Amino acid sequence: MHCVYWISFLLLYISGKSEEDTYFVFTFIYMWKILAEVTAAYGLIYWIIPQTLNKKKYLLFIVSATGWLYLVFALLMTFKYYYxxxxFPAFFDGWLGQKMTVPERLTSFKLIFREFSFITYPxxxxxxxxxxxxQQRLLKLEEEKKSMELKFLKNQLNPHFLFNTLNNLYTLTLKKDDKAPEVIAKLSEILDFVLYRCTEDYVSIEKEIALIENYxxxxxxxxDQNRLNISFTKxxxxxxTISPLIILTFIENAFKHGVVNETEKAKIQLNLESKKNQIVFCIENTKPQNESAFLTDKSQIGLENVRKQLDLLYPKKHQLEIEETQTSFKVKLYLNT
Structure with a gap:
């Protein structure tokens, strides 16, 4: 592609020259001019800019770029004069620097400006x-970084969720509870979602609801029914579409802190709305009186993971509100889809 670019410039320079001898002379002379431009361009782009401008050394960039371009200009003027x-004296008839010596050419502002304009244009x-x-490479790297970070966050979240679910099954099997087969069936559906569906960045809201209901x-x-009062309205x-498992952490925390440590009847209320271009999720649970700091243990890690996922998947398109009182804990999440 670079070759095509420079050949195009050469053809532009020699266009309109029909006579064979004139055409040959123009081609030969402008090939040297193109060579000077190639030297100036690639030296600037691949040497000076990476060492100065990309490192925010702006003054050094100005000095280096000016010095480099002037050096190329000086070599080109010297080559024209002596070779x-x-x-090809006829070619240079009427040229601005025709009767100038080399020192005069190198100090002529008109000539410098004219030749620099030809060099700097390409x-x-x-x-x-x-x-x-x-910029395209940076965007691609940013997308790859985002994808890797999301996978890392999900890999942190999934084992935590699976551990809690398997622990539930273990408790029931110890009691030889008849509910164990039902748990296995629900767990199978959850595993299918976690292991296969979660590889996607987004899933339909209906699939996420099915996961929540199974959980x-x-x-x-x-x-016992007398121990827990839970409602889920939709x-x-x-x-x-929604990022998978993005709201499950809030539900896990509600059970972990609002039910497990509650000696009296616990209450959890969930509400999920999916309307045009927006999803609104709200969960509120009672808080045990002896649990003064609701977010002081490992659950904080899960919430931080969710925040990071929200920043990656819903940049400037989400709002997370957390409200804690002495008796309750409430989370409200707005997602603009």
């Missing part, structure tokens, strides 16, 4: 192309 002009174009490619069903099997007018 090209004696061999540099600007090539620099823009290189900058655009670099709640498993948790309810652990407690208002799904739009089948939006």
């Amino acid at each position: 090209l002009q004696p061999r 540099i600007i174009i090539l620099g823009f192309i290189s900058f655009n490619r670099k 709640i069903a498993l948790e309810k099997l652990r407690y 208002d799904i007018s739009e089948n939006n």
